[in-house]
Every structure is written in structure tokens, then in C-alpha cells.
Amino acid sequence: PPSHREFIERIFRRLGIEVEVAPHGTDNHTDFADGHSHLKCDVNYRLQLANITIGKCGTDFIRKVNTRIKQLCQKKIESITIYMDMTDPGINSATTHLEKQNCFFAGVFPAYPRPYLILQYLNNVYIDYDQVEIFDGFAREVVDYVKGRDPNLDEVVT
DSSP states (O other): OTTTHHHHHHHHHHTTOOOOOOOTTGGGOOOOOSSOOEEEEEEETTTTEEEEEEEEOOTTHHHHHHHHHHHHHHTTOOEEEEEEETTOTTHHHHHHHHHHTTOEEEEEEOOSSOOEEEEEEESSOOOOGGGSOOOSHHHHHHHHHHHTTOGGGGGOOO
């Protein structure tokens, strides 16, 4: 997604992985692929967390992902991690939509052949980023980047 492209490229370069950026003009791609979205959800009720893997963003993406997040929140799932295939043409629209729903950038998973963008949704959970122990300068940059996008920090009442 253009909003995170520069930082994602830095992460991949730091890992020694070549990045092929989508051709110019696809940045403004706003339509999801035809057909149905492919979403897989794994829930750990004991730890109150869920992982949603989005393999394809179809025309029903917004309805499906909104419904799934709402269901998980109603079940008191505190942390929802969303993995989105960065090769999917609908990722720009999907990321924009999810960030409007208080999901935020949490990193990348450089899997082959499909790398994943990781977004996070926190259900009434506050992360104290100052408590995260960092042992590397670039890791501090990653934590600061994530912290700067966490919409939950604006809502903290002290």
C-alpha cells in the first residue's frame, strides 16, 4: 500500500530481500477483484486472540471482514492480527478500509511466494510501547512506526 510503501521497502531491504514494486498506476486501484474474498480465521479463546489471513480481496471483502471483526469483538477477543497478501491487487483498498476501522500497521511477514502485510486491531487494549525492550536501532524504528499508527493511543484515559 502506498501509505506504507517506503517503510515496507526499508524493512525488506534490511532483511536483504528484493522488492518488486507494483507498476505506476496501480497505486490508485480501488476495485476489489471479482468474486468472493478468501478469509481464514483462527481463534485462540484462552489467549483472547485471533488471526485473520486474507488470501484474496473480493467484492464482498468489506462485508466479510467487518462482520468477522465484529463477531470477534463480541466474543471478547482482545487482539486481532490481520495478514494480507501483498500481491493481491485489492490490498490498497483493503488497507485503506481497515485503517478507517482502527486497524493499524504492525509489520510484514516476508513469506515466499506471497509476502504479507500485518495489520492489528486491538479491542479495548492499550499497549505501553515504552515497556517494549529493544536491542537494535532499526527495531526501535519499527516500534516507533507502529506506535505512531496505533489509533488506541489517542483514546487512552489516565
